[in-house]
Amino acid sequence: MKVYERVVELLEAEGVRTLFGIPDPNFVHMFQLAEERGWTVVAPHHEASAGFMAEAVTRMTGGPAVCVGTLGPGVANLAPAMMCAKVEGSPVVFLGGQRARVTEQRVRRGRIQFVRQAELFAPSVKYCASLEYADQTDEVVREGLRRALSGTPGPVYIEYPAHVIQEELDVPPAAPPETYRLVGQSAGADRVAEAASAIGSARQPILLVGHGVHTARAGEAVRALAGLMACPVVQTSGGTSFIEGLEDRTFPYGFSTAAVDAVERSDLCLAIGTELGEPVHYGRGRHWAANEAHRTWLLIERNPEAVGVNRPVDVPLVGDLRAIVPQLVDALKDSPRTPTPELERWIGQDAAQLAEAAESAPSGMSPVHPARLIVEATRAFPADGIMVRDGGATTIFGWSYNQAKPHDVLWNQNFGHLGTGLPYAIGASVAQGRERPLMLITGDSSFLFHIAELETAARLGLPLVCVVGVDHAWGLEVGVYKRTFGQGSLETGTHWSQDTRLDKVAEGFGCHGEYVEHEKDIAPAVARGFASGKPSVIHVAVDPKANSEEMPQYAEFRTWYAEGTQ
Template sequence: MTCAQRLIQLLEAYGVDTAFGIPGVHTIELYRALGESRLRHVTPRHEQGAGFMADGHARASGKPAACFIITGPGMTNIATAMGQALADSVPMLVISSVNQRASLGRGQGRLHEMPHQRETLAGVSVFSHTLHDPEALPEVLARAFSIFDSARPGPVHIEIPLDVMGAPVSDAPVTPTRTYPPAPAPEALTKAAEWLGAAARPLVLLGGGTADAPDAARALVERLDAPAFTTINAKGVLGLDHPLDLGATASLPAARRLAREADVVLAIGTELGETDYDLVFDGGFVLDGRLIRVDIDPQQLGRNQAADLALLAEAGQAMTALTERLPESAGRDGAARAEAVHRELALAEDPELVPYAPLFTTLRQALPEAIVVGDSTGPVYAGNFLASLPAPRRWFNAATGFGTLGYGLPAALGAALACPDRPVVALVGDGGLQFVLGELGTARDLGRPVAVVIWNNDGYDEIRRYMAASEIPKLGVDLAAPDFQALAQAFACRYRRIADPATLGEALSSLNDTTSPLIVEVDAAGWADSL
């Protein structure tokens, strides 16, 4: 057995079922082993697409996928996708080749040679490791999956030198190591329950770390009768239109007043970063009450907001244990407090959001169970405020954290592979889609009825508006979009051009009529005129 064959065997044992990659001369040994395995292989058109697909697969399913990437340019190509996954705590296993051990660091000009490849990728990964000893592979993979299972996840990079890839290894039985996340300390739980039980105006902040425990999250906020902010990555964790859910509105004035008035704040599985709580970038999200933080990462407990009480624990366990220690709700008028904020915010009447509200009404009506995957584009920014989801892992995008363009389409394809029975919508702008047009070929190859909804406003409209507000000349933001209908034909995709909500609903309702992707081009100007 070779090291490459052992790797595939171990991935199967750990439950990995999908690998994204573009074969190259430095990774063909992996493909020799892959051909004999049960792993599904998907070929994107660019390594960045491989990373975004693995990201979407993990966000939709909660399980990591693998990426097989060549040395050098393959790794610099995937680095952006790794940066997005690291910023949003998304598990991803990146396996790359690297030149032979004897040549590393010598600058001999070998094919795909990259000085200090491991160190370069360490900046966008939880850890980056060079496998010098093929027999150490099980240990290194155990380290990776211990992070995926029991710590704050993110990309892990393992590079395998060419002479190690095909090296013989022992064929001892595969025994994957499984680790369990940390449980909350009883003493800390008791103190947290005391503070929360005595609070008159409690507030809960639910981050992406709660996505796998929606029942526990609902039980906790209902027991506390406390309004809750659910971050963009926690959308849906309280269910559809929950009366205590304030959504991702913490950057807005009425929501900030509520936060400041809270006497005890419980923040669970959230980094308390600016892309969730300070989208106006003015430092105005302030917590004056006692702050209790729960996080699986001890370092995160000390970042951004100082905690009065910090619990190192997995979110689901902590929420369940806290609920059990709390008395029955004391009637704190949580729903009334949340409703007062909603009335003051009046999001559906906000001039900035009004053009997009019918889009999300139509999406909910046409595809109520859909996973919506977004790029950095106007409708997605609006949806982060407006969209309400029935469950978590149904709404995610690149508008937070790293904030890259080109994410939406490939991540949607990864989600479609992870959840084949659920409709998937990629919500993208005409500018962002042009980063990854080649992945329409991957969409065609997969034969999944993914809807690609293109909000076409002829360029980078968000930056145009920033420039106008700052009295800066609008340079570099007016782009001529390609002929999307011709592109759809070239990639054997269905196509509809629409300019009003009713026609959009008709188009989306036909999504599952065939297995080919559906490209829906929304004329943004025509849409605005139709309202």
């Protein structure tokens, strides 16, 4: 077989069945072969979008995904997606085209579409290599997959010089992953027994669930563990998906009074799928400080180098949480805990806070108050839907006023990269067979980053409704100007034309579009969007003053953002 055929075969052995990117002479053979083998091949309008789509696939499948960039400009466009995948812990394999090495080695100037790519991207990936010789193909691709999926997951970059694309290989069938990398690493029996004993002795245990639980698709095992521990589930800001069956006892850290109380009273915390980073005050500041001296910490962590970095850990369980959580379930199955009275109280407290948020969100305004936008849009969220978040102020309002408890939520939490929402939605839908309904809730600033991908969504026929809060400004930044310089500041660079109509833009891409300026019309517009059979954009005019000045629990947000945790 040829080199490009072997690359496809090696990726296929890891379960990859999607390919994102824009084809050029380096990749047309690979695109055609992937299509012939039944892969889903998606060509968006920008390589950064392709990378974000691939990242969404990793989140929805628990496995790797692949994205390609054409040589020179195409590879340059991959940079934001690479950096996001690195910070978000997503195992994306980025394949970059490149001219033949003879071009690189010549001492000449004025070469077309040429730059030394690998050295630019090496700091942004876990592994950076080049297929210099055909017979390197297996070892380089496997090393890339090994690095991407070992320890803390992350992206790798493999360069694909033109001179090796069509070279021939004589190789056996691709071997399964377990023959060349560690798969399903479990924890030692002594550590599992120690953890089970600590859980059994605790009076008020909690589960702290992060982003990794959902990207590993480990919800079912964690639900069983939470049932045996009879405890609340506290979400990190990255772990905002709700595990089916645990919706009532899952509380967002810092933004739920029940979560705060559960954390402060806890005498044992089992942390799963989280780095214990700034958004949870490293597990030792703010809400954790009150009972720090009497709290036992258990941590499930794939990367041994991460254990004990942000805070001391009493019982580390090193390995794949998909293997370790079932070990704990097995160890606890004969001695389930009895729920404490506080659990029912916290469940009621959190439900009351959610209801109060819906009641208190300012109503009767036109343009709509952004808090009311969140309430009305999320009330209309389909039960089996995938929720995607994007934006600054819009996301902050969402933390406090969201009325839905989706089982799958995607957003760029760790890196805070705006514009990922629409590509994430497309990638997530592709990963799930384009059947489950999706709702993207975003601000206009973020939505405009990759708005061209509405055509991609329309071409694929995705069941997507984009609810866009429009204030014709960088709302979060307007707020910064006001807090820094006072009312009436110049707010330089934060505003644009109020004639912009995103619903009309959507219609131009072949999507369904609606314009809304009254809260009562939001939910019906969402329903019509899903019923249209097309991707839809609901342009909701939101009050710019409220959007920039009334962000809820902003003080709490600041305690873990930047200077709050230094």
